[in-house]
Amino acid sequence: MLDKTPTTRAQALLDTFGAALEAGRIDDAVNLFAEECYWRDLVAFTWNLKTVEGRDQVRDMLQAQLAAARPSNWRVATGEEATEADGVLESWISFETATGRGYGLVRFKNGLIWTLLTALGELKGHEEKTGFTRPLGAKHGQNLGAKTWKEEREDEERTLGYEKQPYTVIIGGGQGGIALGARLRQLGVPTIILEKNDRPGDSWRKRYKSLCLHDPVWYDHLPYIDFPKNWPVFAPKDKIGDWLEFYTKVMELNYWTRSTAKSATWDEAAKEWTIVVDRDGEDVVLRPKQLVFATGMSGKANIPDFKGRDRFEGEQHHSSQHPGPDGYKGKKVVVVGSNNSAHDICAALHEAGVDVTMIQRSTTHIVRSDTLMDIGLGSLYSEQALANGMTTAKADLIFASLPYRIMHTFQIPLYEKMRERDAEFYAALEKAGFQLDWGADGSGLFMKYLRRGSGYYIDIGASQLIIDGKVKLAAGQVEEITENAIKLSNGAEIPADVIVYATGYGSMNGWVADLIDQETADTVGKVWGLGSDTPKDPGPWEGEQRNMWKPTQQEALWFHGGNLHQSRHYSQYLSLQLKARMEGLPTPVYGLQAVHHRK
């Protein structure tokens, strides 16, 4: 084999695999997998987002799906070369199915498949009009009575939701709803996005004034239009707001502002939803075939039911309602919570000269922004990565190709490096009394995010304020709130004029309960988390994010969202699933997730 290039060997292995699949020789195909193996499929085979682990699960999936999928033409992707390092032969791949074209990434160990990612790229006959097939724009030739683009848009705005029903309604016009809406428009799926605020981007504008993105720009691009090369690394909230507003306009989204969904019911007979929308004070009834909740990971504010909240005489609000530090000088502000919002808010208050105390109720994982950017993301999302030939699409797929089951093993060494690099910093924090963690298994921030969506702070300066005692720190559980103080379980009493509850957010199916009913919310179950049996992410193992970007136990009900990377990347797969249904293509779902938790 020494005279064969990695590419040649990869292609040969793919040929064998492809031949077995095409002949329906499932056992042969299964035997091409290593004992420890992971096949993550994003729609192409399973019409789901599904990771099967181990040969038995691979067999089970193929028995269910192979006949309909009819995969073929497995190739090392055009223009790519396979690579080999540390015993792993890795290759970008492309393939076809009965209804689509896909691509992915495969990793072989000793000639057997260790990890396989297959992702649906496009549906045959329903490809996006882009590049060589981009629309002409001008109307050439003779077009008696032709309408202009502007007239067509005006007609659309006038009729969609009234004379003509959208196929999809998306509740929530933040980056998730916007990214998904853009993909759906490119696929020709009539869609209305409902946003309660006045303008696209307001969900960012209305946050506390010092807020900037915590993820760096290379991670954050929206579909189709990248942030320019001179966009800041961490965009201030209002700048993101402006970009989202611009994007919504130029991507021609049907975006209803000042619009709130009041109720939604599933009509089993007509197979459609009935959604009553308050559109700027007027009720409109929408009847889409598909309903997507894009209400945000940080959407449904959670305030624990502390004893005595109603007694408190001062001002109190959830962090999502916190306007910023202006007007609080001279007051004692107490922030309950020690994760990202808490730190940002405390730092801003201190900068404005306000007396502020943070109450830490449980451990927090802290990583410094520079360190995280460098060690955590740098190989995939950075200027250096771009200079090395990385693209956003590739980075997203490489990320997606790491099986959730073993992702922590990739992460742990990175966080060990970070711990080492910033040892003095952590020692100083602990000396100040701050309680640190590194995730349940030392796997750090991203796993915490995937498992529970919270529990960390990406430090951009607030930690130093805690180290220096400039932001006061108290530790303990909240026992009760009095007229003017918070009493902790250890007896400490912290005087307060203002309380900010930086106490996180609830599962998105809370919106389902509000809008549809509790029964449907329970049917659908908890949103987010991997079932890792770590704090706030109880087992059993799910293998994928609960309920995100894929079919749920409620027909035609979906969830979209996550950070900007996820909003961008997973909007592709969700939009294709919706398009396929609109076109009446067969979409046999494999392994629809069971529900183990209600919230």
Added chain:
Amino acid sequence: MLDKTPTTRAQALLDTFGAALEAGRIDDAVNLFAEECYWRDLVAFTWNLKTVEGRDQVRDMLQAQLAAARPSNWRVATGEEATEADGVLESWISFETATGRGYGLVRFKNGLIWTLLTALGELKGHEEKTGFTRPLGAKHGQNLGAKTWKEEREDEERTLGYEKQPYTVIIGGGQGGIALGARLRQLGVPTIILEKNDRPGDSWRKRYKSLCLHDPVWYDHLPYIDFPKNWPVFAPKDKIGDWLEFYTKVMELNYWTRSTAKSATWDEAAKEWTIVVDRDGEDVVLRPKQLVFATGMSGKANIPDFKGRDRFEGEQHHSSQHPGPDGYKGKKVVVVGSNNSAHDICAALHEAGVDVTMIQRSTTHIVRSDTLMDIGLGSLYSEQALANGMTTAKADLIFASLPYRIMHTFQIPLYEKMRERDAEFYAALEKAGFQLDWGADGSGLFMKYLRRGSGYYIDIGASQLIIDGKVKLAAGQVEEITENAIKLSNGAEIPADVIVYATGYGSMNGWVADLIDQETADTVGKVWGLGSDTPKDPGPWEGEQRNMWKPTQQEALWFHGGNLHQSRHYSQYLSLQLKARMEGLPTPVYGLQAVHHRK
């Protein structure tokens, strides 16, 4: 030499050239040029946009500029390979000067320089913050009393033009003003753009309703943010309007709407302009150091002083005021003119069922859109070009590297191909009585554009209407206008209820006359044209566009504009010239153009 690659040979030639320049051996450097040679410099050496032709002119330029320029480090550009075909050795190059870093393209014949393009890319110490140096955005660390991005922008909007004067004022907020404004902001040059309309993009929105761009998308990108891959080939005017509106916002331009400059005077003592601006009904006085007119190639409407215009009882307007065909059904509309606007307007009127006649006063060059895109632009600006590895930056520079003096020789064969491909089409047009030309020397559309800015139509269907007689055609000079008709010199009388004067636009220095005074307008002279001694472009030979993007005979007065390609590309050079002046860098201008024509 057979064993040396083109790259090695190109580098060796560059080394010899560079060594001669560094040693000040001007004659040696000149002798490295072929007898027929062209050196086009965009700012780097000449602080001008200047093409010198022939060895004597090269010598003269070097004698004037070499000592101050101190060029060095001539290299085949990193990552590029020189190529050789048809006896021409061609290479991308990079070099440095005392104050800048530049790049370009060189073509050698028989080891001697045939064409050399040198373009300034950036000023040392004043580089744009992009990629690796993009701004951080978030304020890390401790920032007592720090302002947010939003607060900084609000401060800027509040004070610029009032407490704080801008360095540059740009009159005109179309794509030219916007592209230049974006570059200047990235260079940290405080700038205000004055736009008379309500919103950025209105200069497009207010045109006749069927208008779409005539240049295809790959040619049209603005600086920094490309149109996405799914943008139409020929964007409808309102879609361009939307893009410009949000570009203006996300690129953080100081863009004053409803603002008209009423007067401008040059203060020779203070070396600044005094500009009285009507800003939404309120007078504001601006005192910038630099004034740029970006009022548009299609800005100053021209209506010939036809006898009897005041007698006409129907409606009459210039094409720039034409709203579209709505409301004209049942009326006889006569369009005077036979170039782009005339054709678009006639076609739209016909499509709306209106009786329309086109009056052709002189020959028109017609080329079909598909054919032009394919044969004319395809190798540089197309999907195929992109697939072949072309980039916008490279395409712009390749275009810029073709000396104006001989550009027609490159164009003539292309237009011969187009003539051949569409022979039947042209025969049919001529049969219908339409008078065609191919430019003064058969060099076609782009030369006509460069020479006179007009005189052509890119056919998207109107020609077929003329062929079919659906748009009526009359030929001749307008002798006079009566109460209800146009009388031609050949005696024909064309009844008219409405007259549209698709009679073109005047030289941009007309705005200078209006705003400053006639004397300054005369001092500056005619804007646009190459001095080719062809219709509407009288000699003597200029070698570059008159007055565009470079120093004029009026200190601190500049013109920007052109089509989207030129607005994008030349905004780079104009912005660098302004930045250099702001920073007090030496900018010794070589060969400031003399003025030979006043308009």
